Amino acid sequence: MRLLLVEDEDAIRSALDRALRRWGHEVMAAADLATAKALAAERPPDGVISDLKLPDGSGLDGVRLWGVPFILMSGFASFDDAVEALRLGCVDFLTKPVAMQTLQASIGRLGDRCRDWDLCLISLEGGGSSLIRPVPEGFDEQQIAVESLEWTHPEEAYRLFEEIGSQLEGKRERQLLAELMQALPSGRVVVNAAAGWWRAWLAGTVDWQADDGARDRRAVIADLADRIVERDGGMAVECVRTRVGS
Amino acid sequence: MNDEATTTIARWQGDMLWPVPIAEGAVIDMSAVEALGSWVYAWLRNRPRQAVVGAAPELRRQLQRAGLPLLWYGSLAEVQLAAVGVTPSERAMLWE
Incomplete structure (x- = not known):
């Protein structure tokens, strides 16, 4: 999958970038929302892994903009944030520090969601009567x-x-x-x-x-x-x- | 709408997701409405300053979001108290 990783802390971003690549994904990494938007405009991602609080906005803003399956991470998650993330169809809402094993499982679910959505669109564009x-x-x-x-x-x-x-x-x-x-x-x-x-x-x-x-x-x-x-x-x-x- | 109609209460109820005949009244009691489809918006929009009571918070939010010109009351008693001062027909005239 082509994943957009948005994380402002350099050490965490590097560690996640390495892990994601090791798990076989293509990664576009950004430290802020503006860079992430530019990267996504250039090459639309299949999924997004984003920090909630970014220097120039909220990870939720990006999620609304891109409309692809996503995972949110936050060290300061409020109940309202979690509800909003759920409402927007968040695959997972992870609290930092995030264990790699947990993230890997979440990315598995993200992949399921991406495949599901692609499948839906392919089937629909073909004019089929079934989504499966x-x-x-x-x-x-x-x-x-x-x-x-x-x-x-x-x-x-x-x-x-x-x-x-x-x-x-x-x-x-x-x-x-x-x-x-x-x-x-x-x-x-x-x-x-x-x-x-x-x-x-x-x-x-x-x-x-x-x-x-x-x-x-x-x-x-x-x-x-x-x-x-x-x-x-x-x-x-x-x-x-x-x-x-x- | 004449002032006599101020006592008329239309009680809407159930799952109003599909068009059904609509009961008309000076006050609409929505306390028994489970869900309301957008088909009813045009009807409400054509009745500016329609008094409404009893809508569940979720339903009220839906109708407010649609920008319908409704008058919201907490209870039937509130509507009647309001009617003592300015009747719905008088109020409508003020807005014409």
């Missing part, structure tokens, strides 16, 4: 439930929503699905409910500027989701299943 094709090596299919919902009338969409909605655990997921399904009068949503994650693909282009209703819906979806990727032909929405306050 092709099935990667070592992938436990039993842990994933995929539902493809297609409708041609709003009434049909509602019936389908009622069917699958009852299987969703949280209010947040249920509302997100409802908003997505109402964004298009006819269309397709693919829901992939993995352990701890929930992801949907809204096939079809939505004109969010069309009217206030569409803009309202866009705002709600953006608020409920941790990550939205809009591409030709549709939109992918991802959120962590459990969120404080949901």
